Amino acid sequence: MTKTRFTWTRRSLLQASAAGGAAMATGVIGAPAILRAQPASVPIGVLHPVTGAISYSGQQGRMGAEMAIADINAAGGIQTLGGAPIEAVLGDAQSSPEIGVTEVERMAEEGVSAIVGGFASSICLATTEAASRYDLPYLVDVGVSDSIVTRGLANTFRFGPGFGTITSDAINNLVTINEAAGNPARTVMIIHEDSLFGSGLAGLLNEQLPQRGFEVLETIAHPTPQRDFNNVALRIRANEPDLVIPANYYNEYVLLARTMQQQRLQPKGIYSVLGGAASSYRFLAEFPEAAQYIMDCNHWFDPRKQAALDLKARVEAEGAYFTYEVFLNYSCVQVLADALERAASTDRGAVIEALASSSFDGHLMPYGPTEFVDGQNQGAAPVNTQILGEEIEVIFPDEFASADAVFPIPYQ
């Protein structure tokens, strides 16, 4: 091969300028600050089950997180990092804990500073543990199982309430509602999905309901997905409970409610504890008759915060539904952004410390300022809702209740 001396040809000039331009655009070549492109972004893992049996919830969660990231970036990004924008590193857990773990490992390798999401308790249990191996801060968006935050993992934080808190609030409010109506309800049937979320919750309900004077006639477990609730409906008919307490994910909740309506089952009340669709605008919109009078004790935004109402309007204007996955994830990203601001660093350890000392009230939830003790946000609590007419009304707490509970259900 002959050696040729390099000469400037038109081709080489074009190549060089293209390379130079690209290098300048990415800030590789040192250039005066005024010419420099914006600072390196902060990568944050956004992990949800966007496909598989619980894909609707995963997609809603991802939407909430992405909207928050877009809003924060539009408002100037992380100020203490020179206005660095947050970069979403999206992950799909495919409704499976194992795949969730694989995604966490991929995100850790890609250098994310924190991960938000997981959604399902069974997924979160695995992904938070995987993240802890990289000292990667993990902010759980929903996953309510208490075991998620009681393993002593320094990296794991949960913004929303666990089912211990939710169960005691739910039962307290149930007792209040029942007493106000003259105690018409005494017997209960629990119908729950059989993973970590549903089984754990059913266990707590079975423990605490009898202590408050309720009799649990039967507890029925079902898998996710489950497509036929006719047998469950038959057993409800056989037992004739005063109250039916469902605890499952969106699709199964809808199917159970519709099957109960179809089979003309008329309990005195359907009192859901973390019912997958019981306080969902989508359920109300798609099946209003089946949804009437259903009560839920679930995650809900603070209707006194204008930012929450504005976000609701924006989401609905885009033709989507303002479900709990949306506002919980939106709020979680806000909490994370605040932690990044106070840490003034993308270092994982610094972010963990910032979260642990977090006291942030700019979120959309009725929790007050954040305070994480052993990873659990102390102020987090559920809200009681009931579907009345075309609205989902808040019936507890009194501070922002919009209607009184209608109980027992007034059948025609």
Add this chain to the structure above:
Amino acid sequence: MFSAFILVPAILNGLMTGAVYALIALGLTLIYGVLHIINFAHGALLMAAMFAAYFAHELLGFDPYLAILPVTAAFFAIGYLLQRFVITPSSHGKDENILLVTLGISIILENLALAFFQADTRTIDTPYAFEIVDLDIAFLPLPRVIAFFAALGVALALFAIMRFTDLGRAIRAVAKEKRGAELVGIDVKHIYAMTFGLGIACVAIAACLLLPNYYVNPQVGNAFVLVAFTIVVLGGMGSVTGALIGGLIIGLVESFGGLFLGESLGQIGIFLIFIIMLLFRPSGLFGQRA
């Protein structure tokens, strides 16, 4: 728990589910009875047919019951071509190979579906999906009542085809005595392919009947094929009557199992029957003794 209001609906639910199971098992038993192959791809083809019906509804607006005609015709053709030009050539005439080939087809189909459609569980919503047939003592979902009668109708039609048409006679001849059938001029390769096509056509009809009240995802075939195998063993391999009666029995067992033992544990009855039949009467209720 034993009142008529519980038992009668349970019986009717069981019969309705069983009829659809029977339809799926019909295809399987036909294929076994004539070609003597166990079609492991049965569940995957059911899943493919369900996706076809699903997209016919979502993209073309076809009601699933209307879609029965085009989907069945298409899957009959697919079954025919599959047997004649994929399964037979690749197995080089050995039975063990055929098992592996059908298993391979099943894996390919399932993973193609996963690749194209992801693992999402999809459902369709038709206006009549939650209509009920009000029997006072029971409220029966309309689509399942339709499925029951349609499945029975298909079983009867299949019986008629086998008994009264030339095709049926040819199929029975090939099943009984392949060499002899060849000698009298029956095109055995063609008959094999027609039989496979008929079997898959049954599955396609079952898919359209299931769609209004069921869901579809790439793994949906697995649960059905397991039950179908149990029915084929229960009814006797190769027996159309056996598949029908066996299907209804299994439907009842599943319904009562689910009612008294819960959704997950209730499945145990089906598989107990499978094992017991294999142990004590492997030829099935209506099958020929080997």
